[in-house]
Amino acid sequence: MTSPATCIAFEGVRRIASGALKDVAVAVKAVVDRGESAPVLIFDSVTSQPVEFDLRGPVDEVIGRLAGADVAPPLAANEEAPRGRGRPKLGVVAREVTLLPRHWDWLNGQPGGASVALRRLVDAARAANEDHDRVRRAQEATYRFMTALAGNLAGFEDATRALFANDRARFDDLTAPWPTDVRDHVRSLSEPALGASA
Secondary structure (H helix, E strand, O other): OOOOOEEEEEEOOEEEEEEEHHHHHHHHHHHHHHOOOOOEEEEEOOOOOEOOOOOOOOHHHHHHHHHHHOOOOOOOOOOOOOOOOOOHHHOOOOOOOOOOHHHHHHHHOOOOHHHHHHHHHHHHHHHHOHHHHHHHHHHHHHHHHHHHHOOOOOOHHHHHHHHHOOOHHHHHHHHOOOOHHHHHHHHHHHHHHHOOOO
16 A cells, blocks of 8 residues: 555644655654644645654654655566566556456447446546545545544534535534534535535
8 A cells, every 4th residue: 555645644633744755654653652632643745644653763763654654665677577467568468357248248349348438438437426435435534534533413413414514604603613624624525516605
């Protein structure tokens, strides 16, 4: 798994840092080394997936481990990457697709064959659903973060309903009394789904 480009860290409901992985790791390490009692949670800034750092040792070791986590070992000069099926130089990857015989018959009758037809269908569906997918991803990221940090706050369930109902005004009203750092990040995450706050 590749590391996120940016992340955000919280100590309890207080934002510690946000930005590049290295910068956030340094800030988190300082908080953990102080022995703070509130839990420290780190999230990918876009998806709100949890991010974990190995904070053992001095800061330079922590940063060194972060740098090494994203780099695959280089191939030796005489070693070739294993070739799989498909057209790897073009980025084409072979995977299994299970369809009914009538689906295969239709696909095989299309110009260019089944693979070309499937790629065309996927591209058309992606283009047609781009706005819907953007809203869904923003709702999922906002909900993931809310569940982790706002699950015990007043109005959490109603704010969740407002998020999925695309009700910006109600969402803002319900999140207004939340701790400032949590509220601001929740609103930032929800913006692609709900639009900008008034």
